Amino acid sequence: MPSVNDPNNDKSRLESRIEDVQDLPREDRQLLQYWLSNFRDSNADSTTLAHLGHLLTLQEELDVPLAEATKFDWTSVVTDLSNRRGWTSGTKRNYQKSIRSFLDAVEDDVPADKDDISLAEDDSGGKIEEEDILSPEEVRVLIDEASNRARDRAMFSTLIDLGLRVAALCSLRVKDFEFEDGARVGEITVNGDALGQKGSGGRTHVATISSGHIRSYLRNEHPRPDDPEAPLFHKIGRHYDPDDPDDDGSIGPALFRRRMKRLARNTDIDPSKLHPHNMKHAAVTIWALRGMSDREIEYRAGWARESGQLKRYEHLTGDDVNSQILDTLGIEAEERTGMKVAPIENCPNCNISVDTAMRFCPQCGQQLEQDMRPQWFTEYLQTFGQEDPLVEILLDSPSQIVRDPADLPESLKSKHQDKIENVVGHSLMGSASPTDDETVPISLPHADEDGETTVYVPFGVLKEHGGDNLSVERTDDGLRSLIDSEGNVVVTVDPLGIN
Structure with missing residues (x-):
């Protein structure tokens, strides 16, 4: 089973292959054990495992014992396996490296020499398209x-x-x-x-x-x-x-x-x-x-x-790099070609480095765009500061920072509408702005206990007192009284918004 210090389970797999060596004919077993005792001392288990696996495969395919295999035998078995299994040049080369390592260790006991085994062309450096x-x-x-x-x-x-x-x-x-x-x-x-x-x-x-x-x-x-x-x-x-x-x-x-x-x-x-x-x-x-x-x-x-x-990496052309330089400098070009990547910037909420191609900051959930924060929120933050109740709510829950303040949740929009409209310079309600007698939903804190509740408040009351200065109190007959900052009842409303 893989472990954190042996993710490929190399040690266990190597021990299993070493046990396979014990089942070989005596002469082949002795030669492989001799090679193994020398090779393992100076190589990682993963490398030893790969070479031993190659040699065991070749031993099984050879028509003669390892001690009798000639240059012709080794070359023939590699060619045959390569043709039957569709090896790449790189795989063929790896098997040939294993043979050369083996022959180098047991050269006094076998007829072939490591220099008899030429290596296939190395195709690991092929171009990446x-x-x-x-x-x-x-x-x-x-x-x-x-x-x-x-x-x-x-x-x-x-x-x-x-x-x-x-x-x-x-x-x-x-x-x-x-x-x-x-x-x-x-x-x-x-x-x-x-x-x-x-x-x-x-x-x-x-x-x-x-x-x-x-x-x-x-x-x-x-x-x-x-x-x-x-x-x-x-x-x-x-x-x-x-x-x-x-x-x-x-x-x-x-x-x-x-x-x-x-x-x-x-x-x-x-x-x-x-x-x-x-x-x-x-x-x-x-x-x-x-x-x-x-x-x-x-x-x-x-x-x-x-x-x-x-x-x-020949696909990294001059067009790619030049295009990215223009992006970094903020320079527009008539024609843009090549690959482009989004920049790494600081999350405006938690400061961690973020890939701005992502939708949200992975650490705090801040919504990410190329310009990071919508302009209305940036201006609101500059105007009212980080201690403003709406700013605190949105920074604690960045996914609620929307591109258009008209899309804010009704409870937030109604409560802070005057200040938002002061920043954006127009009504959030457009042509359908409510009259003073019409009610809008707003989340207000309880006057005598923890928590908040949503009530329907006349729009004129919100304009006069502001949502930040009101709290709500339940009456004996099930209605809701809105209390101002001095403890006075401003208006009593139906909790369901019925006039």
Whole structure:
């Protein structure tokens, strides 16, 4: 079973393959055990597992014992397997590497030499085409719309933010994410204790757009947010058995891939694009369009300097970069071509870094648009300040900040109508503005107890006294008296709005 320090279950799988070696004929078993004793000391379990798996497959397919296999035998078996199984050049090359490693260790006991085995062309550096990767809009849909689970949004945003391999993502622990209240960004340190990290273990990365998603997930959905050793991305519901000592709640790469495919069914994204490594390709594209230098991209992606990996991203044309520069500078162009990404800005409510292509801030729920806040609310805030009752309500519940103040909930609009109209310069009611005798619904506090209730108040009373200066009191006959700030009864109304 996968665990946070062994997300691919490499150790258990390797032990199982080593047991398979015990079932081989004596001479083959001895040669593989000798190779294994030398190879395992200087290589990760994941690498050992891959090479041992290759050698066991080849041993089964060879027509002669390992000790008798010649250059012709090795070459023939690789060619035959490649043709039958439709291997890529890269897969063929990996099997040939395993043979060379084996022959190098046992060269005194076999007729073939490692130099007899030539390597197929390395096709891992093939060009990455724009149509094959997730576009910025498809990334937004996958994070923002495909799932209603905070965990899924946190996982996908972390992949895009940091470009991690899935095994590294699945090995993160709660303690590997650090964030200070009020900060714009957090930090994620890749689990250095986990197997199969390919050199990325221990690296610390700035977590930008993913921090809000992770904090929301830890606060609202994570089963064990206070356990620093718990997996950061944890299994939920029936998939997690807390009574099983072998189940630490880790999401292995296989479960992640299934989850990704399942969520994508709710979108129009081409299923062929939905594999985890494609998220890294999309991440690198977005980083470049946001202006990261080659060195910054190489560090974030975990690539060696001057590795040449960036040369694979030929879809990042001059048009793409120039278009993004114009967007950043706020300059309009007659014709816009190329890929574009939304900027990272501070949430105007909680200050955390947000991808402004998303609909809401993942941490506080603030509605996000390219201009972040509607103009009427910005002007209202500047006019009346943060201690204004309407401002306090809307900042506590940002999803209620609407583009048009006429669309505010009636209870808010009626109570604060005079001040809103003073800011916007026109009536919220348009041509259908109520007369002084007509009633409008408004939520008012109780005069003699906690809480609020909605009552129907004559519009003229609201204009004269203002909704902020009124409270409501129940009368003996079931009506409602409106009380002003000095304790005087202003008017008594029917709770159902009947005149």
